[in-house]
């Protein structure tokens with residue numbers, strides 16, 4: 493499904509925290525949102541799953557304004573993996589992944605063999621099968637993050653939103669996660685802090701700074717030393733070749 497954010501402005505606390513942002517993710521693409529803390533990445537994502545209403549603009553999924561979808565239709569269309577997953581619910585890992593099936597059930601419907609198959613597959617994909625009977629509260633940060641991805645995968649939606657999905661993951665699981673989402677058929681939009689991960693796994697990246705989109709396109713074109721310096725305030729050395737650049741960052745020397 494094609495996702496379009498069209499001239500989105502979001503006002504919170506009397507301030508435009510997203511200003512006139514337009515972003516398109518074509519069907520099957522992985523699009524990365526990058527930018528400094530507070531630049532508006534999460535807020536822009538929230539407009540897609542209707543946790544925030546834009547003051548101006550519209551978000552469309554395959555041409556349809558998300559505001560015209562029911563809650564159930566939204567849950568069947570967009571799955572969300574948040575950066576700080578709640579931990580205070582008294583459920584096992586498997587039961588939590590099963591929550592992802594809820595939008596596919598009739599009200600008070602029972603779990604079907606198909607639900608169990610999808611849940612098993614999602615747990616295997618995210619390497620949490622051996623944790624299936626553990627209570628969520630006992631998991632480590634990284635295990636919890638993989639659980640939240642499993643729940644989102646079990647939802648089997650054509651659009652997946654990831655909000656800083658890898659902040660608790662070790663390096664191997666960061667790559668595992670990105671390569672899992674890369675291998676999905678659906679459209680993925682992810683807020684990412686790691687420019688190397690964004691560069692390696694995203695078809696295109698969108699750079700937000702101070703609530704505005706300042707650049708968008710293929711990572712190799714967008715992530716220039718100039719853009720990284722002006723947006724993030726760090727110097728960058730680019731290693732490797734131009735098709736697979738690797739960034740090494742260094743704090744800007746202070747003048748004087």
Ligand SMILES: Nc1ncnc2c1ncn2[C@@H]1O[C@H](COP(=O)(O)OP(=O)(O)OP(=O)(O)O)[C@@H](O)[C@H]1O
Pocket residue numbers: 504505509527528529530531532533534535536683
């Ligand atoms: N409910 C709210 N009321 C007032 N301001 C808010 C609210 N929610 C977010 N903001 C502000 O909006 C701005 C953008 O926040 P947002 O979480 O979208 O940024 P972000 O780019 O995702 O940041 P980070 O990289 O730190 O996660 C921030 O200045 C934040 O403090």
